[in-house]
Amino acid sequence: MFKKKWQLTLTIAFASLGLLLSLQLRAHKAQVNDLNSQSSDTLAVIAKNLNTKYYQLIQEVWDLRTQRKLLEQSASQNKTALEAMAMEQQKLNIALGTVPVEGPGLIITVPENSENYFGSQDTIDIINELWNAGAEAVSVNGWRISNNTFFLPTNELSTIIMNDHKISYPYVIKAIGQPVALDKGISIPSGIIDNLKSIYKIPLEIKQVDKLGLPAISSPKFKYAFLVKD
Template identity: 30%
Template sequence: MRFRPIHLLIGLLLFSLGFAFVAQIKIQRSDPLDGLNEDELVLLLDQLTAAESQLRDEKAELTDQIYKLQSAHSQGQAAVEAAEKERELARILGGTTPVHGPGLEIVVNQGSSPIPAQKFVTMLGELRNSGAEAIELNGNRIVATSFITSDDDGVLSLSGTELKAPYTWRVIGDADTIQPALDIARGTTSQLRASDATVEITRVDDIEIDSTVAPKTYRYAKPVE
């Protein structure tokens, strides 16, 4: 092949394009800070420092807001749970809801003479003092306002409802505490047995007390605000 001027022109053009391409790559890869003087670099550093400080403050503020929201949610949830537990406890103590749990079944059969109401009043006190949480007598729920009486013929009544033998107490609570309290010397069960009555105490893993009482309406007593 013979060398011609056109070949030189093509070579120059290729060299120019290659040089321009390399120069462009160097420009793109160069540090943008290289062209700044010292004052401009100091100003840029101050701006970056201020921006970082502002971002840190915003992060701290957002973190604090998240913590407050989480804390408020936790407190609100705890308040709801506490209120629900109080309502549940009030329903149990007030006898307005069926309950179940471990406890005792006590069956009392009178002997040749009727059982005085005072014996059962004392027995009820022993049950309460030993930690009974729910009590039922012959299918009637016993609450704080319940009372046991007997008429001249010795017929027992619970809050006006007549009771007939055998008398079955169903008690929910810690049997390991309640039973010894009933069996103490000179306690109610000992006195009943001494008066010719029979008393049978059976531990039950899960007693159901389905009887309830109507919620009591108070006319004069009001809660303190």
């Protein structure tokens, strides 16, 4: 490779020179960009620009702070609205019967009796009376009363049709509400319970309980009824 004796050392010298040149190129670039090597005019311009930038940034910080405050406010408002909506939905679900509920209330039991007739109209009357007395949720034989519950009489004396189900004795009507108020509300003299007991001799049992649970019905489906758009 090194045919002549001068080639090796000269090559080393040239390589080192190249390396040094390259390093110097970089150091020089760094020096040109260095603030120490700038003229005072340039430095003044730089300082002025930085000052302007500084005030711009302060302004920006204030703007962003204001923006953040506004966003936080609207976020908390949204949160409140969302909570209110969730509570409203819960209430509507309870009213509609799509969620199971529990609470204090009243249990009215109509036991089996062969002598006296207890029909669908009596059930409806009791339920109406319960609603009137302030019941918040009602079920009959474990079926929750919802917006489209119906009761129909049958040919047999011992059965009632409730929402396509045939129910029979013993009829158990559960209502959630203030137990004493419910009891008093349905037990008024010459009210439905009084009439059933005294005139028709039906052995009703009324029990106030501290806690009873009512099941849910499946969510209603609407095919034809739609919300009126503004």
